[in-house]
Structures are given as C-alpha cells and as structure tokens.
Amino acid sequence: MNELLDILxxxxxxxxxxxxxxxxESGQLDSLDxxxxxxxxxxxxxxxxxxxxxxxxxxxxxTTIWNMVERYI
Amino acid sequence: MMxxxxxxxxxxxxxxxxxxxxxxxxxKAATFEELQQEAKxxxxxxxxxxxxxxxxxxxxxxxxxNIAAFLGCVYAGCFYVSIDKDMPDDxxxxxxxxxxxxxIICDSETEQKAQKIASNIFLLGYEEASTGxxxxxxxxxxxxxxxxTDILYVLFTSGSTGLPKGVTISHAAVLDFAEWICxxxxxxxxxxxxxxxxxxxDASVPDIYIxxxxxxxxxxxxxxxxxxxxxxxxxxxxxxxNTLIWVPSALCTVVNCRAFxxxxxxxxxxxxxxxxxxxxxxxxxxxxxxxxxLYVNMYGPTEATxxxxxxxxxxxxxxxxxxxxxxxxxxxxxxxxxxxxxxxGVGEIxxxxxxxxxxxxxxxxxxxxxxxxxxxxxxxxxxxxxxxRTGDLAYTNxxxxxxFVGRKDFQIKRLGYRIELGEIETAILSLKEIRNACCLFNKxxxxxxxxxxxxxxxxxxxxGLHQVLPQYMLPNRYICLKAMxxxxxxxxxRIKLYKEYVEE
Numbered sequence: 001m002n003e004l005l006d007i008l009x010x011x012x013x014x015x016x017x018x019x020x021x022x023x024x025e026s027g028q029l030d031s032l033d034x035x036x037x038x039x040x041x042x043x044x045x046x047x048x049x050x051x052x053x054x055x056x057x058x059x060x061x062x063t064t065i066w067n068m069v070e071r072y073i
Numbered sequence: 074m075m076x077x078x079x080x081x082x083x084x085x086x087x088x089x090x091x092x093x094x095x096x097x098x099x100x101k102a103a104t105f106e107e108l109q110q111e112a113k114x115x116x117x118x119x120x121x122x123x124x125x126x127x128x129x130x131x132x133x134x135x136x137x138x139n140i141a142a143f144l145g146c147v148y149a150g151c152f153y154v155s156i157d158k159d160m161p162d163d164x165x166x167x168x169x170x171x172x173x174x175x176x177i178i179c180d181s182e183t184e185q186k187a188q189k190i191a192s193n194i195f196l197l198g199y200e201e202a203s204t205g206x207x208x209x210x211x212x213x214x215x216x217x218x219x220x221x222t223d224i225l226y227v228l229f230t231s232g233s234t235g236l237p238k239g240v241t242i243s244h245a246a247v248l249d250f251a252e253w254i255c256x257x258x259x260x261x262x263x264x265x266x267x268x269x270x271x272x273x274x275d276a277s278v279p280d281i282y283i284x285x286x287x288x289x290x291x292x293x294x295x296x297x298x299x300x301x302x303x304x305x306x307x308x309x310x311x312x313x314x315n316t317l318i319w320v321p322s323a324l325c326t327v328v329n330c331r332a333f334x335x336x337x338x339x340x341x342x343x344x345x346x347x348x349x350x351x352x353x354x355x356x357x358x359x360x361x362x363x364x365x366x367l368y369v370n371m372y373g374p375t376e377a378t379x380x381x382x383x384x385x386x387x388x389x390x391x392x393x394x395x396x397x398x399x400x401x402x403x404x405x406x407x408x409x410x411x412x413x414x415x416x417x418g419v420g421e422i423x424x425x426x427x428x429x430x431x432x433x434x435x436x437x438x439x440x441x442x443x444x445x446x447x448x449x450x451x452x453x454x455x456x457x458x459x460x461x462r463t464g465d466l467a468y469t470n471x472x473x474x475x476x477f478v479g480r481k482d483f484q485i486k487r488l489g490y491r492i493e494l495g496e497i498e499t500a501i502l503s504l505k506e507i508r509n510a511c512c513l514f515n516k517x518x519x520x521x522x523x524x525x526x527x528x529x530x531x532x533x534x535x536x537g538l539h540q541v542l543p544q545y546m547l548p549n550r551y552i553c554l555k556a557m558x559x560x561x562x563x564x565x566x567r568i569k570l571y572k573e574y575v576e577e
Contacts, residue, residue: 011555024297031300035329036526036556039508043528051334056301 001066007044008062011036017062024056034059041065047072078219078244080147082251083109083285090262090288096137098293103137105288108144111203113212115145115178118202120211122195123175125150125218128227128437130174130194132156132165134182136293138199139272140281142178143226145202150215152224154239155272158182164237164561165190168229171239171438178202221245227437228275230375239437240275246378249430251282253402254380258343258367260316262288267309269299269319274563275375276348279318289316302327303335310338317344321351322563328355329508333362347371347380349564350477352502354392372398372477376433376446376461381405382475393503397474398467405429407475408460409467414451417468422478425465426450432461466493485514487521490545494521497548500541501525501534509557511565512548515575522574523548526557 008017015028023029029037037059042048047069058068074081083105091106103111119129129146131153133139139155146153154172156165169177169191179187180199187196221244229237254260260283268291270276283289292312298304306327309317317324324346327333344359344366351370360368373380384399401407408416409423417423428450435443450460466478479495486492494512501510506529513522525534531551538547552574558566 024300027297029300031326032556032559034300035326038330039526039528040555049331051303051331054301054303054330054332054335056297056304059301 001062003044004041004066004069005062007040008037008065011040021061023061024059029059037065041069045069045073076248077221078147078216078223079225079247079251079282079285080144080216080219082248082282083144086285086288093262093288094290095284095288096140096291096293098136099295101137103141108141110207111138111141112144112148113207113209114205115142115197115199115202116148116212116215117208118197118205119145119149119151119176120208120215122197123149123151125215126223127151128154128172128174130154130156130169130172130177132158132177132183132187133180133199134158135271135296138180138203141203142199143272143281145178147225148212148215150219150223152226152241154227154229157271157273158186160273160561162186162190164229167237168239169194171229171237172227219244221248222434224434228273228375230275238439238442240375241434241437242375242378243434246431246433247278247282249404250278250378250380250402251286253404254279255283255287257383257402258316258345258369260287260289264289264316265312265314266291266316266318267305267312267314268293269317269323275379276318276320278379279345299323299326302330302332306332306336306338310336310340313340314338315340315342317341319344319346320348320563321346321355322349322559324359325352325355328358333358337362339363339365341366343367343369345369345371347373350499351396352392353390353394353396354503354505356386356390356396357392360386370396370399373427373431374461374463374465376463377405377427377429378431378433381427381429381431382407384474392505393499395476395499397470398477399474401429402431405431408450408452409469409475410451410462416452419469419471422466422468424481425463425467425475425477427461427463428458432459483512483514485516485521487514487519488545492521492546497521497523497538497542497546500538500546503541504529504534504537507534509565511557511567511570513567513571513575520549521547522550522552524552524554524557524570524574526554529553 087105087109092104095105129151131142143153178197224241225244227239268280294308368386370384371380372382382398384397406428411423446462450458464481467475479493483494497512507527510525558569560566
C-alpha cells in the first residue's frame with residue numbers, strides 16, 4: 001500500500017491520496033491521471049489490468065485502487 | 074430563398090423536424106424547435122446590449138444550453154466565442170482582453186467567476202435571457218443585414234509563442250464544410266453523434282453544425298465518462314450512436330484502458346478523427362473490434378474550418394505505418410509550396426498551403442500575425458487569391474495522396490542534415506512499449522531530446538531506435554516521464570516541455 005501511495009503521489013503531488021475518499025466525483029483526477037495510474041501500477045507491480053477493472057468504483061480512493069491491484073499480485 | 078447565414082440552414086431543419094431531439098446532455102434535451110425558441114429569446118436580449126458584428130462570449134458549463142446561446146448570438150447578428158467553465162482564469166482574461174465583448178452570457182456555474190475576471194463587461198444570465206419573450210421584428214431587422222462573409226465564431230488556438238490567436242470563421246466557411254461532410258458521408262436525420270471535443274475547440278465544429286443542417290442528434294455524455302472509456306462505449310451502445318467525430322487521443326484512451334473488454338458497440342458505422350496524428354497501432358485495435366465502421370483520417374487547421382483534406386481507410390496498415398492525409402475536400406485546394414515558392418513535384422517536400430472558402434478571415438485584432446500566414450498565392454500573379462500557410466510539411470506520393478512529414482518549426486538542421494523531428498517521433502511511437510513521445514531540439518547545443526512515456530528504459534529505447542533510424546537522426550538524450558503534459562486542447566504541451574528540458 002505504501003508503494004502504491006508513493007506512485008500515486010508522484011503522478012499528482014497536489015492530491016492527498018492517503019486521505020482522499022472521493023477521487024473521481026470530486027473532480028480531482030482527470031483522464032490523464034487515470035491513464036497514468038493504470039500505466040504506473042501495471043509497470044510497477046508487473047500486472048496487466050483487465051478492462052473491466054478500469055471502472056470508477058475502483059478509483060474512489062487509494063484503498064480501492066490497492067484492493068484492485070492486490071487481486072492481481 | 075437565398076442562404077445568407079447558418080440560420081437559414083437551421084430554420085429549414087426546424088421546420089422539417091421541429092420535435093426531434095437536436096442535442097441531449099445528462100440534464101437537458103432540446104428539440105430543434107425548443108432550441109430555436111431559446112436562441113431567439115437570447116438573440117433579442119443581446120440586441121438590447123450590443124451591436125451586430127460584435128463578439129459575444131459564451132461562458133458556461135458545457136451542455137445543450139451552449140448551443141442555444143451560440144445561436145442566440147447569431148440571431149443578434151453577432152459572433153460567439155466559447156469559454157468553458159473549467160478554463161483557467163488567466164486564459165479567460167487573455168481571450169476577453171483580445172475580444173473586448175460587450176456581453177458575456179453566463180450561467181449559475183460561471184457567474185461569480187465572470188464577475189471577478191470581467192467586472193467591466195455586462196453579464197447576461199442564460200436562464201433569464203433564454204426564457205424571455207421573442208421580438209421577431211427586431212430579429213428580422215438584424216437578419217436583413219447579414220451576409221455569409223460575416224463572422225460566425227472565433228476560436229482561440231495556442232500560438233507557437235504561447236500567446237493565443239483568435240481564429241475568425243465566417244458563415245460561408247461553415248456552410249461550405251457542413252455541405253461537404255453531410256454530402257460525402259450521407260449524414261441525415263438518422264445520424265447520431267457522441268460529442269467528445271469541448272466547444273472552444275475546432276474539433277467540435279462538426280458536432281454543432283451537422284445537426285443544424287440535417288436534423289441529426291448529438292448526445293453529450295457526462296464529463297467524467299471520458300476518464301473511464303468503457304462508460305463511453307456503454308453510452309454509445311445505449312443511445313445507438315452511429316457516428317463518432319473525435320480527436321485521436323480520445324480513441325487511443327479507449328484502447329489504452331482496454332474498454333473493448335467491457336463493451337463493443339455494434340451501432341458505430343462511421344469514425345472520423347482529426348487534429349493530430351492517429352497512431353495506426355491504436356487504429357488497428359479499433360478496426361479489430363469494430364470492423365464494420367468506415368474510418369476517416371481528416372486534416373485541417375482551425376484556420377480552415379475543421380478539415381480540408383480527408384483519407385478514407387480502406388486497406389490494411391501495419392502498426393508503424395503513417396496514415397496519409399489524403400486528398401482535398403471538394404471546394405478546397407491544397408498546394409505544396411517549396412522554400413523558393415515553387416509548386417513541389419511528386420515526392421518533393423513543401424509547405425502545405427490551403428485555398429478556398431474554408432479559410433478563416435484572419436486573426437481577430439491581429440493584422441501582423443494574420444499577414445504572416447494569410448498571403449497571396451505565389452503561383453498566381455493575376456488576381457487576389459488568399460492562401461493560408463499552415464507551417465506543416467508534406468509531400469505527394471505516387472497515388473496522389475498527400476503525406477504529412479512534420480512541422481516547419483520542427484524541421485531542424487543538424488550535422489548538415491535536414492531532419493524532421495516528426496519522423497523521429499513516428500519511429501519512437503512505432504515501438505510497442507511506447508505510449509506517447511515528443512522530440513525537442515536544442516539549437517544552441519544541436520541536441521535532440523526525446524521525451525516519452527511507456528514501459529521501456531532509456532537504454533532499450535535507444536537500442537530500438539538504432540535499428541530503424543540513421544545515426545544522424547538518433548536523439549542525444551532520452552527522458553522518460555510518468556505522464557506527458559498536455560495543453561488545453563489535449564495535444565502534447567511542447568511549450569512546457571521546451572521550457573523544462575531545453576531552456577535550462
């Protein structure tokens with residue numbers, strides 16, 4: 001989880017990923033961030049996400065992103 | 074009746090399809106008749122505050138109401154400029170300083186910001202203006218003075234120096250484009266579009282004018298949907314949308330997010346893209362999942378009203394091929410002009426120059442920069458014939474198709490060789506691990522710097538390029554980024570990259 005937070009913080013240092021619970025609806029993430037997050041976690045954790053997982057429900061907070069990543073590793 | 078403005082097209086459609094939905098977003102749907110009613114009310118309100126042929130800023134949240142506001146400006150004999158709710162304040166200020174409009178149409182989302190940024194300009198509230206009574210007499214008087222060479226809208230593009238230019242587009246140019254695209258692709262009242270581009274961007278021009286001409290319907294998806302492209306594909310399926318006119322990067326995001334794993338809309342019959350280079354690697358994925366659709370690569374700067382060239386993709390292209398720009402649209406002419414003002418021969422590189430009714434009337438309140446690129450056709454000494462110099466370099470192949478090579482500003486000289494940075498970029502992009510790439514040239518050190526995103530180390534990229542590029546074209550430095558900076562129009566922000574990596 002800490003590894004993930006490091007990755008997220010690098011992608012967008014202006015978002016408080018550790019505490020933010022509503023990344024998508026608050027409008028803080030944009031489409032570029034999403035693509036960057038997908039690429040970065042796939043790269044770092046050596047996984048390949050399924051298209052079904054690229055869904056708002058999995059990008060609500062760092063925890064939901066981590067839960068998704070964990071299913072692959 | 075003689076056509077003197079886009080209102081003549083629109084009113085023909087209103088009488089043919091009064092109760093058909095013209096535009097629909099998450100909150101609101103407007104029929105052609107409702108759109109006209111609102112537009113006329115707004116037009117009447119503007120008439121009291123401004124004069125014909127003056128700019129009006131439409132500063133609103135994106136949605137159906139924007140279209141009624143644009144048409145309202147036109148009913149008042151004025152021209153519109155679209156400013157988005159989320160546009161940075163600085164850019165809004167630059168645009169308003171350039172245009173100095175008498176009126177800004179705003180909504181509840183933008184009213185406070187508008188008061189702060191433009192305290193000296195009259196703010197017209199959309200709700201109030203669009204529900205007012207229609208005064209046909211006033212509108213008819215304005216209408217009698219309109220002609221097709223009047224300006225319809227101004228779009229701001231980033232200049233190479235970073236200072237935006239206001240591209241003026243006339244009714245004539247839009248009438249010309251709308252007639253061509255609707256005729257060429259048989260667009261009619263059965264056409265349904267999924268809007269992607271913002272209205273302050275040239276890529277949205279077809280989405281606005283195809284319905285007004287034909288009775289087609291445009292669906293505007295919720296903003297967040299483009300973040301999760303599977304949502305967009307489900308949206309397309311739900312509304313049975315058959316036509317996509319998108320920028321290549323939006324089509325690429327669908328592929329990069331593997332959205333086709335979730336949904337493959339069978340309704341799509343026509344996919345048009347324009348505005349930047351479409352990588353064949355991503356196009357081939359689209360063709361695999363949606364093979365029945367016709368894919369069309371279009372080319373055209375904002376100054377030529379969306380597109381002036383097109384290439385219909387019929388054959389197979391390999392992942393690292395470069396799509397041709399194709400041939401000029403009807404009623405437009407393309408000539409390739411060499412450095413010594415000759416017409417380039419087959420295979421010879423020249424600057425891509427455009428002639429025809431599609432051309433802009435120049436940059437708003439900027440005669441200097443207008444004169445630099447809107448010039449007399451050097452091949453014609455006999456009468457006044459304006460030609461627009463795009464700054465793009467291209468050549469004609471044996472089949473008569475025009476092939477894009479790169480930007481004139483990106484053509485560099487190094488070690489005595491003339492090099493297109495675009496050619497190096499194409500080579501980098503053809504590697505499968507690469508997502509995005511941009512090459513910069515540092516004149517003072519004669520260094521080529523490759524900035525890229527993708528799962529490949531700098532050393533691997535360098536090794537890969539050694540296989541495909543001659544020695545003199547190889548970058549000196551490689552910079553791997555987590556994300557490529559994009560400008561407001563969704564293109565790579567080269568100005569930012571130059572500031573960061575060249576001017577250090």
